[in-house]
Amino acid sequence: MSKTTLLRIISLLTVLAMILVACKPAPTEEPVVEPPAATEVEPAPTSPVSGKPVCPAITMVDPMGVPAGAQPQYYELTEFEELADCEMIFTSRTEFHPDLWTYGHLEGDLPPVEERLPKEPAVIVPYEEIGEYGGRLRYISIGPESGNSEFISARHVNLVRLMDDGLTIVPNVAKSYEYNDDFTEITFVLRKGHKWSDGHPFTVDDILFWYEDIMLNTDLYPEPESFWVYGGEPMQIEKIDDYTFKIHFAGPAPGFLNMMSHTWIQPWQPKHYLSQYHIDYNPDVGEMVEAEGYEDWVSYFFSWFGNWQDAVHRYGVPKLESHILVEETTEYKIFAANPYYFKVDTAGQQLPYVDEQYQSYAPEAQLIELKIISGEVDYKSQTLQIASIPLYKENMEKGNYSIEMPPVPDNGATYTFNCTHLDPALREIFANPDFNLAMSLALNRDEINDTLCFGLCTPEQGMPVHPSASFAEPEWFTYATEYDPERANQILDDIGLDQRGADGFRLRHDGEPLIVFANYPIQAGNPSLHELAKEYWEDVGVRVELKEVSTEAYRTMASSNEHDLALFTSGTTFEPLLYGNPYRLYPPFGDRALEPLCGGPWFEWFKSGGEAGEEPPSQDIKDLFTMVDGWKVTIPGSDEYIQLAKDIIQIHRDHFWLIGTVSSSPGVTIIHNRLHNVPELQIQGWDIYRIYPVRAEQWFIVEE
Secondary structure, eight states, X not given: OOHHHHHHHHHHHHHHTSOOOOOOOOOOOOXXXXXXXXXXXXXXXXXXXXXXXXXOOOOSSOOTTOOOOSSTTEEEHHXXXXXXXXXXXXXOOSOOOTHHHHTTSOOSOOOOHHHHSOSSOEEEOOSSSOOOOOOEEEEEESBTTBSOHHHHHTTOOOSEEEOTTSSOEEESSEEEEEEOTTSSEXXXXXXXXXXXXXXXXXXXXXXXXXXXXXXXXXXXXXXXXXXXXXXXXXXXXXXXETTEEEEEOSXXXXXXHHHHTTOSOXXXXXXXXHGGGOTTTOTTHHHHHHHHTOSSHHHHHHTTOOSSGGGOOOSOOOOOSSEEEEEXXXXXXXXXXXXXXXXXXXXXXXXXXXXXXXXXXXXXHHHHHHHHHTTOOSEEOTTOOGGGHHHHHHTHHHHTEEEEOOXXXXXXXXXXXXXXXXXXXXXHHHTOHHHHHHHHHTOOHHHHHHHHHTTOSOBXXXXXXXXXXXXXXXXXXXXXXSOOHHHHHHHHHHTTOOOBOTTSOBBOTTSSBOEEEEEEOTTSSOHHHHHHHHHHHHHTTOEEEEEEOOHHHHHXXXXXXXXXXXXXXXXXXXXHHHHHSOGGGSTTSSOTTTOOOSOHHHHHHHHTTTSSSOOOSSHHHHHHHHHHHHHTTSOTTSHHHHHHHHHHHHHHHHHTOOEEOBOOOOOOEEEETTEESOOOOSOOSGGGTTTGGGOGGGOEEOOO
């Protein structure tokens, strides 16, 4: 099997899981009209340098006869000029946000746009129109780090990207890439002349700084992150020259490229800037640490660097993405267009079109709804509930927006009781698969579907893999999804929770009241779902104390193993994405910082070789780590790949860590009518990093 064929198979797995939009009817045939008499046509403008025609401003709807390039929806500059037999003349906005200078991003006058662009910029073909500069793109989220991944994804860049068909991987920051025959090496070529947002050259040294000085620095990361481990060993990066590097893997890594096409992690950092805060480069960094009141250089460095972009609240850090932070308050953030962004449209205009990206905060769902229906939001999908559709439809004209309902690629909201709870009595209960079975049977999923999903969802058991996976068995997702409170009660009695207090609720084995503190952020699904779950579980005698908390508070609690119940949507379960980054398959069954579910101490034990954390109570849990590492270097579709995946899922089924509710409803998406060049969405969700695939740098605003 060739490399191209295998990569195609990996990508096709994504598409098989999607619900494609129905085909549009063919346009009505236009009546034949006699052409007007010939008139003198003004000759096309030509380049003053070469005398060739200036490049045509083609769009996806009007390619003007220019053949498609090697990649869909964009060209490399030389490729476009050759195919269109033209020369591109570059232009840019005449003014940039003044705070780019105020906060140290820039100094002095900007050089001409030709000197700010790479020698080979990416030429983006706009969806419908050549855009115009200006305007503020308005987003809204729950808080500075809550419900804001779509805001980050609108300016995000990575080495490669997933296109809006959910299938095709194309170069992005990287100009090209190539695997070797057995997928143990991949070579990337960067764009010569690419610059950071402060004008400093971006080279392979910035990638080596990120990996060798940050990711592999044991002060910052005591153990290498699983993203970078293949064949049981961390990958190695070899510098070929300033713009070419090769990654070596200890085992086959065909899923690596897929992971890089949608991850929020950017594999580079500005060495010229961040090295001043790194102890290996600046032995005097301790003076900065003391001056700013940090505990040590590590905590100080993490105030300047973070894989999750919006966790860093510092001005002046050079970036490669389309917009850069210039203002932040407790109420909003403003990002300004990057003068050194590496993309242009087919007319030669440097992207992005939008001057500012603006994110305001509304900590309550009702406030977000009010902002939307009053026309104050340009794009919003994350955290919106399908139950609000009637409200949005009623106010479409008032708010001047449209509504889209693309499919969402995750498994819906799930619940996980903390199997490594700090309280031994609760740990014994929560880690018991029979307890979880009872709590699953107590949920009335049909009522949840009708009440919260207008019947558009289906009952679905919690699994760390999407039902569309090539190795998935249908019964995995229907097991114990029936509503059977009588059986649930009997199971709870049988496992020793048969005693009740004066209030009628069950007692723990030690005689203390059994209380589940279900703290949740708005970001973690519909609050009405949690209200229903509380009602169902209390009907079988398990008392639930429900409380809304901030996302930051929830994450702190969960990452410290201090939670009773993890409430988060089970995303990143699509087979090709899970294969590229299978962190859902082993403890803590979610991102350790953003949404750990349970088993955090087990992870620490495994990564430390038994020196820290807590030893898992059974061999099969210990085996998960090595099994998952082995699975991600097998070849998709092979017997080994399928069998190992099934063995991993069987361990999950045996322990019943994840309790599902219903499948995800369509992703309610609001798009203001003043926002142009937004395509019809084929799929929407965290799994493909929100709106990253739909090329937000070529969105533009037209005021009415």
